[in-house]
Amino acid sequence: MNLAAKDVRHNLGRFALTAIGIGMLLMIVMGMAGIYRGLIEDATLLVDRIGADLWIVQRDTRGPFAEQSRVPDSLAYRAAAVPGVASAREFVLHTIQRQHDGQRLRMTVMGLSWPADKGEWLPLLAGRPLRQNHFEMIVDQSLGLQLGAQLRLGKEIYEVVGLTNGMVSSSGDAMAFVTAADSQAIQFDKAGEAIRLERSGRERRAASHETILRQPGLSEQFSGSMANLPAVAPPDISAVLVRIAPGADVQRVAQIIGGWEDVTVHTRQQQKDLLVQGMVDKARRQLGMFRALLTIIAAIIMALILYTLTLDKIHAIALLKLIGAPNRVILGLILQQALFLGALGYAIAYVVGQKVFPHFPRRVVLTDGDLVQLAVIVVLISVMASLLGIWRAMRVQPNEALMG
Amino acid sequence: MNEPAAIETRELTKIYGSGNTEVVAMHNVSLTVRRGEVVALLGPSGAGKSTFLTAAGLINPPSSGQVFIGGQQVMDGPAAATDLRAFRRRHIGFVFQKANLIPFLSAHENVIVAMELNGASPRAARARALELMRELEIDNRARYRPAMLSGGQQQRVAVARALANHPSLVLADEPTAALDSRRGRQVMELFRGVAQEHGAGVIVVTHDHRSLDVFDTIYEMEDGAVTRLPADHAPR
Ligand SMILES: Nc1ncnc2c1ncn2[C@@H]1O[C@H](COP(=O)(O)OP(=O)(O)OP(=O)(O)O)[C@@H](O)[C@H]1O
Ligand SMILES: [Mg+2]
Numbered sequence: 267m268n269l270a271a272k273d274v275r276h277n278l279g280r281f282a283l284t285a286i287g288i289g290m291l292l293m294i295v296m297g298m299a300g301i302y303r304g305l306i307e308d309a310t311l312l313v314d315r316i317g318a319d320l321w322i323v324q325r326d327t328r329g330p331f332a333e334q335s336r337v338p339d340s341l342a343y344r345a346a347a348v349p350g351v352a353s354a355r356e357f358v359l360h361t362i363q364r365q366h367d368g369q370r371l372r373m374t375v376m377g378l379s380w381p382a383d384k385g386e387w388l389p390l391l392a393g394r395p396l397r398q399n400h401f402e403m404i405v406d407q408s409l410g411l412q413l414g415a416q417l418r419l420g421k422e423i424y425e426v427v428g429l430t431n432g433m434v435s436s437s438g439d440a441m442a443f444v445t446a447a448d449s450q451a452i453q454f455d456k457a458g459e460a461i462r463l464e465r466s467g468r469e470r471r472a473a474s475h476e477t478i479l480r481q482p483g484l485s486e487q488f489s490g491s492m493a494n495l496p497a498v499a500p501p502d503i504s505a506v507l508v509r510i511a512p513g514a515d516v517q518r519v520a521q522i523i524g525g526w527e528d529v530t531v532h533t534r535q536q537q538k539d540l541l542v543q544g545m546v547d548k549a550r551r552q553l554g555m556f557r558a559l560l561t562i563i564a565a566i567i568m569a570l571i572l573y574t575l576t577l578d579k580i581h582a583i584a585l586l587k588l589i590g591a592p593n594r595v596i597l598g599l600i601l602q603q604a605l606f607l608g609a610l611g612y613a614i615a616y617v618v619g620q621k622v623f624p625h626f627p628r629r630v631v632l633t634d635g636d637l638v639q640l641a642v643i644v645v646l647i648s649v650m651a652s653l654l655g656i657w658r659a660m661r662v663q664p665n666e667a668l669m670g
Numbered sequence: 671m672n673e674p675a676a677i678e679t680r681e682l683t684k685i686y687g688s689g690n691t692e693v694v695a696m697h698n699v700s701l702t703v704r705r706g707e708v709v710a711l712l713g714p715s716g717a718g719k720s721t722f723l724t725a726a727g728l729i730n731p732p733s734s735g736q737v738f739i740g741g742q743q744v745m746d747g748p749a750a751a752t753d754l755r756a757f758r759r760r761h762i763g764f765v766f767q768k769a770n771l772i773p774f775l776s777a778h779e780n781v782i783v784a785m786e787l788n789g790a791s792p793r794a795a796r797a798r799a800l801e802l803m804r805e806l807e808i809d810n811r812a813r814y815r816p817a818m819l820s821g822g823q824q825q826r827v828a829v830a831r832a833l834a835n836h837p838s839l840v841l842a843d844e845p846t847a848a849l850d851s852r853r854g855r856q857v858m859e860l861f862r863g864v865a866q867e868h869g870a871g872v873i874v875v876t877h878d879h880r881s882l883d884v885f886d887t888i889y890e891m892e893d894g895a896v897t898r899l900p901a902d903h904a905p906r
Contacts (some may be wrong), residue, residue, distance in 0.1 A: 267779060267786050276774035276815070583773045588729060589784050591830070592758020664755075665730045667770050668720075 267584075269595070271580065277371035284571055285607055289614025291564045292621070296615050296640055298557040299639060300623060300630035302550050307631050309436040309541040313534060317515055318507035320525055321357075321532045329537055330359045330504035331436050332544040337529060340543045342379070348522050350514030355379035357505040361439055373409055373442040375436035375448030377503070385428065385443050393428035399445045406427035406440035422453030424448070436541055438628045450502055466541045484500055561643060569651035572604050576655030582666035583659050593660065600655050601648075608648035612641060674741025675790040676839050676871020678702045682735035684721050684894075697894040703887075704873035705838070708862055710882060711875045712899075713891035714783070719875045720843055721765060722788055722891065726873065727762055728754045729842045740838055759788050763832030765842035767875075769824035771816035777827045778812035779804065784831045795834075805860065807853070813851040821848035829857055833864055840864060840872040851880060858884045 272283050273373045290335040309331070315660075322345055345354035358377030363370060378385050379398040388395070388404055393413045394401045405411050415426040424444065435439040444452065456464070472478040508523070510516050516533060524531045532540065576583075583596055616637070623630035681718060691707070696718040700804040701791060703709050724730035726737060728744060730794050737745035739761060744752050771780045781799035803809040806826040808819075809883045815825055825848050832840055840861060846854035858881045863873045 267783055269775075272779065273774040397866065490754065541863060577776075580699075584769050585772055586783075586787075587772070587801065588764070590755045590757075590760070591787050595787065616695070624878060665724060668724065668729070668766055668768075 268602070269599045270606065271584075273299060273599070274603065274606065280559050281607070284504060284575075285610040286614060288564070288568060288571070288607060288611030289618065291518075291560070291567065292611050292640070292644065293619045294433065294616035295557055295560045295564060295606060295636075295643075296619050296632065297623060297626075297630055298553050298560065298641065300558075300619075300632045302624070303631035303633055303636065304629035305436075305546045305549055306542055307628055308438065308445050309546055310538045311432060311443070312435065313538045313541065315387065315389065315433065315510075316357075316442045316507065317534075318537075319534060320520055320523065320535070321537045322354075322506040322509040323504075323532065325528055325530050327530065327608075328540045328544055329532055330542050331537075335504050337505060341503075341506045341529065344526075345506050345523060346520055348508075350511055350519045352509045352511040352514075353382060354380055354508045356446045356503045356505050357503050358453070358502075358505045359435075360449070360453045361435070361437070362419070362452065364417075364419060366411075369410070371409060371411075371417075372439050373405065373443045374437075374439045375449050375452055377446030378443055380445040380447065388428065388430050389432065389653070391429045391431045393426070396426060396445065397427070400448055401425060402427045402444070403448075404430060404443040406430045406433040406442070408434060409440035409442070419452045420453065422448075424600055432629075434629075440542050446503070447639065453486050454502075475559040475594065518550040561647070565647045565651055568604070568607070568647055569654050571607070572600065572652045572655045573658065575603065576600055576659055580658070580662055581667060584662045584664055587662065588664035588667045594661050598658060600652050600659060603646065604648040604652035604655075608644045612644050673705060675702045676705045676707065676740065676766070676869075677873075678721075678738040679726055679770050680736045680738075682722065682725055682732045682737070684725055685716070686734045686785045686851070694725075694894055695773070696725065698735070698893075699894075700720065700898045701889065702754070703839075703873060704870055705869040707886045708865045708872045709874070710871060710885040710888045711891060711896075712877070712888065713875075717891040718894040719891050721894075723841050723873065723875060725823055727839075728762055729764075743885055759784070759835065759839045763835065763837035763840045765832045765840075765845040767826045767843040767847070768829045768854065769816070769848075771824055771827055772833075773816055775812050776815055777808060777819060777823075779832050780816070780827055785834050788790065788835045790835075790902045796833060799830065802833060803827070806830055806857070822850070822853065825849060826853070826857070829860065833860070836864075836868050838868070838870050840870055842872070842874045844875050844877065844879070846878050851878075854878055855881050855884075 308537070321329055321331045322337065322341060324337050327333050327335045329335060339356055342354045342356050356377060356379040359374060362374070378396065384395040385404050386395045390406055393404065396404065401422055401424050402425055404425055407429045408416045411417070411426050413426055413429060415433040417424050417426065430441070435441060435540055510519055520531045520533060523529065586596060619632070678700055679701050682696055682699040685872045686693040686695055699722055711719050728737070731745065731748040734747045736743060743754070752897065756860065765853065774785065775783060778799055781802060782795045785795035785798065800809060800812065803812055807831060808823055808826045811819055811823055827847060829845055832842065840871055846857050852880065861874060862884055865872050866869050889896050890899055
């Protein structure tokens, strides 16, 4: 006869409530690990999907995801000329937040180097890649826009022609893909009045500049668009992405480009590592600490619950001892209930988590490894938590059954 | 008469508390119950009957004195001379003053558990438990939990549990207090039968003077001391 099961059946409602409570607690512990995995997965997925073999970034920076990186767009041509490089394209990335239909839209805009890159590599859920080099965009479905939606960014209106799935930046914002030219137009968009003021300021500064005084014809050019002033315009792309030709040696190409004084080269793996260490590391440690605390709290709560469950049975335990039950039976009674509660709580955490986590704003990824680890932790907690109850039960004298 | 006694106590003394609150609940009680002998223990409230019974039953260690069960010394003063719990489940059946049943088990399971603890197969335990309960007329309450049974029904379940393992010593503390006279007598006769069939020694604390004729020997306890009453001097 299984005494533990009999007691559970007798106090079913109470056990169920307790298991639900423990389950909720474990679900949060489970979710913490999932959020952390989600952070890493989102970050590395993006780098993988972009698919570059080498990332050329501003000297001594850690790439466009980790910090500001600015390189001249001519860098793409330099890189393309290196032996072993199949293609080199511009990479532009910036995050914007705009109002649309009264909703706040936050997205990370990535520029595709038209016409080489129309976004064919994107995991499209619906729609199509870009077909023209202006005013079309592909966005992640997490942004909540429909195909055909019209979105005003800067001075132009962009149409959503494609939807991706799971493309979010390392900060969790949905990605939006436009051509590099559009991306810059969006990034450097200024109000008309600001442009007029800037131009007149430019003319004023030019009027007093020695070069212009010597060559008055130049001043004409200063009144044009900033993009037409290559010599004075800021470098305007974030990085250059290099694909290696089949059969070529990545390390060799990286070495050549790495020799250039103005840039730093990262391999894909390095880019991923930098992302995980740099951007996600604090969040990861934060979540780790929180998870450890929650685990301790769960252990304490379970210990209290199991202790009170034992106290409620103290009379029965004394009686069992009185009719000659060995300690093994009493130990089994408490331990089995602890493990049962732990297992049930874990199952509840898993089932409810499966329903709840998909509604979280960021991805929650439950890996088998994390699930197994938590299962082991739950078993350990259950055993540890029942020690207090077991200690109390072992001290009960059989004649306590005759008192009260 | 070289067969060992069911139980023999030598100068059992129990002192509760110490100093000002010291109570001598039992003083130098020496008593022998043969196998097959059914003994009644009478006495006023507070005389020390329960104290004696729990000491003899290896639940409440005496302050001094010895207990021999089946010829084997099991208590030497307050010290155990064997694994008491194993000894209890194998050899002793108890019925307590207040029915002591496990609340989360049914009546039937309360009887079964004692047998399973003693190594009986679940099947054999079920059958024997049901048979005992039938004899005690509570088989129709087999599936009830103790909380749903009357005091007398609980007490009969406790009797069934006490007899389940064919003990060589049965100790019962007012087992019939909650029973009507017919059922009370039935329980006493059941004890008698156990004594005769299995050669068990039985000690019953009772106030029920109507069934004293069932007993072979009658003792009276007063202020912690036990005296034997001649069979024909049993108070009526
Ligand atoms: N745990 C204890 N601590 C202190 N004194 C106790 C304890 N148990 C019993 N006593 C005392 O020992 C004496 C004998 O008690 P006991 O319970 O053995 O009497 P009893 O003969 O069984 O009485 P009753 O017929 O009322 O059950 C009493 O004076 C009682 O107060
Ligand atoms: Mg008593």
